[in-house]
Amino acid sequence: MENGRLTVRDVLALELVAPWDAEVVACPEGLDRAVRWLHVAEAADVAVMLTGNEVVLTTGLLLAGDERAQAAYMESMGRAGAAAVVLGLGRAFSTTPEAMRRAAQRYGVPLVVLHRPAPFARLTEEVHARLLHGRYAALDLSDRMGGALAALNLSGVPLQRLLDEVAGFAGCPAVVVNLAHRVLASAGEPGALGDLLRDWERVSRQVAELLGNGPVTLGPDGWVVARLEARGRQWGHLVLFGHLGGEETGRVVGRLAAEALAVHRLLADPVSGRQRGWEDQAAEALLADLASGTARPEQLLPRFRAAGLPTERRTFVPVVLRPPSGSRVVCEAVRRTLAEEAMAGLVARVGPDGAIAVLLSVPPERDADAEVDRLAARLQEGAAGSVLGAGFGCRVLDEVRRSFLEAVHVADAALAGPPSGPVARLRDVRLRGLVRLLRDEPELQAFIGRELGPLLGHRELLDVLRTYLRTGRNKSLAAQEQHVSRPAMYRRLQSIEALLGIDLDDLEQLTSLYVALLAHDAQRGP
Structure with a gap:
């Protein structure tokens, strides 16, 4: 017996039944039918009182000597959807009635005869206790799971956290897919989940074969498929792989999870309830795991494939885009452009400053740099004012993290000094890019303090120095940009020399000062 589910086979396997010498004489293929209840009845028309999946216990007293009545009895059991008929021998029949057996086989109703006396009351008490316990367990699960998922939704957790909780209650991997069977999110034990995603093309075909018309479909091996809807429109499925709680709890888990996911979707986008928000989260989770190094590339590879990103013989290029505003709108524009x-x-918003990350998967017959340039040119048309930084092309995922960090730093550096072309690369940002790559290093921070220390408390003089260096040490032009006279500019430059104890005409000292100023500005962010 599985938790919450009892079959005819389970009933016959009870220790209580063993001394009664039970024999299945008809329709043994029906022994795995679910049992909803047991009835002890001697009435010939008991079928009118059945609603389906009951086991009927009888001695057949009113059927003895009438083969037509025996056949009609079994026919009525078939029409009523009885799970099985258990006939106790000894009172009306000493052996199996052949007419009854033939009718049972014909109408597909398992017929079980008991060769020794059997107290039916004890059997009904035992089975009903087990059924009620299973239903109580399902109700208890419903109460606990429903409350937990509702609390998570009210606290505004991301999709991944909600799905982790669903997988915990289900005790198996859980996967959310769209109608094209692309994976939007997954949760569960990493080993089992990895096996599923690694062979997702085959698994998704099996899931498609399982789909039914109801809200929850149960499949073999504990697979549960729940339909996901929002505002009356279906947009995907939740699939549980290997739920061990039986049919009743499987339906409960599937139904509650689908309801919670629908609420989460509507809370994320209360106006339209669009799927795009979840695609954002799925792509963001993948790119975040890749960039942070929290997951190994071999673990991420099946997730990328399941999300629909081609990975065979591809060159991966990370691109980071910093739009002037409205990162969500730009995200949509990037997706449209890719299509x-x-x-x-993959496209996702990353970080708190509205940056957008794109991981391009370039086929071998195309030049990766040319593809990035083509994408950048198109994006400049629809997102004017955006700055794009690209990392280097990677043939394996192991290298993508380093390339992704390079793209972030290049995009940051390009904000201060925009490149001549549509996209910046490390070679375009030169010293500024190198400084930004090293900006978090303790040695560079100490260098800033040594070179600029006394000046950091004088913001107006720091700005004068910045203008002086940016204008190529042209004092007249620097004075114009600072809106001061040339004599005033000379006095301020002299103040800088006095504070720092340097000579601004010394090229080596000036170079150190310039590098320190670039590093200081880099630490202030883009």
């Missing part, structure tokens, strides 16, 4: 240009890639 229109037939490019494969």
